[in-house]
Amino acid sequence: xxxxxxxxxxxxxxxxxxxxxxxxxxxxxxxxxxxxxxxxxxxxxxxxxxxxxxxxxxxxxxxxxxxxxxxxxxxxxxxxxxxxxxxxxxxxxxxxxxxxxxxxxxxxxxxxxxxxxxxxxxxxxxxxxxxxxxxxxxxxxxxxxxxxxxxxxxxxxxxxxxxxxxxxxxx
Numbered sequence: 593x594x595x596x597x598x599x600x601x602x603x604x605x606x607x608x609x610x611x612x613x614x615x616x617x618x619x620x621x622x623x624x625x626x627x628x629x630x631x632x633x634x635x636x637x638x639x640x641x642x643x644x645x646x647x648x649x650x651x652x653x654x655x656x657x658x659x660x661x662x663x664x665x666x667x668x669x670x671x672x673x674x675x676x677x678x679x680x681x682x683x684x685x686x687x688x689x690x691x692x693x694x695x696x697x698x699x700x701x702x703x704x705x706x707x708x709x710x711x712x713x714x715x716x717x718x719x720x721x722x723x724x725x726x727x728x729x730x731x732x733x734x735x736x737x738x739x740x741x742x743x744x745x746x747x748x749x750x751x752x753x754x755x756x757x758x759x760x761x762x763x
Contacts, residue, residue: 597626599644600655605713606646606675613755620759629655641668647676664702673709680712680745709754712745
């Protein structure tokens with residue numbers, strides 16, 4: 593099966609997850625391409641699409657939403673994953689699977705992912721620009737995260753496990 597892993601990333605976390613997911617799907621025997629959502633031009637050659645996107649202030653990045661709309665319109669089977677700092681805790685993952693996914697489904701009628709993943713990202717405080725820096729500082733205070741330095745919360749093994757299960761479901 594030919595699988596596209598399309599992603600929208602703000603500071604690189606989502607890209608790293610997309611690459612790990614592609615590695616696992618390839619090991620399972622699927623052909624994979626991993627591309628930024630903004631660079632995609634054609635879905636015709638893909639049997640399945642994994643759509644990944646970073647979350648900013650409770651919203652999936654726009655290019656991920658646009659890709660999801662395109663995938664649904666094309667009638668492609670799909671899975672989605674979210675990358676956000678909230679996903680480093682169980683209650684945050686529940687928020688992703690509930691609130692964040694519901695917001696995306698409102699914007700993308702017909703979205704029916706085979707599976708949904710939620711993975712924690714990195715706190716790239718030193719790279720954030722205005723207004724993201726101010727917004728993220730507020731979120732950091734609320735969640736008790738030290739944003740005075742960059743921190744890596746990624747759990748690439750969780751993404752590998754998710755991708756292995758997805759591969760089993762794809763056959």
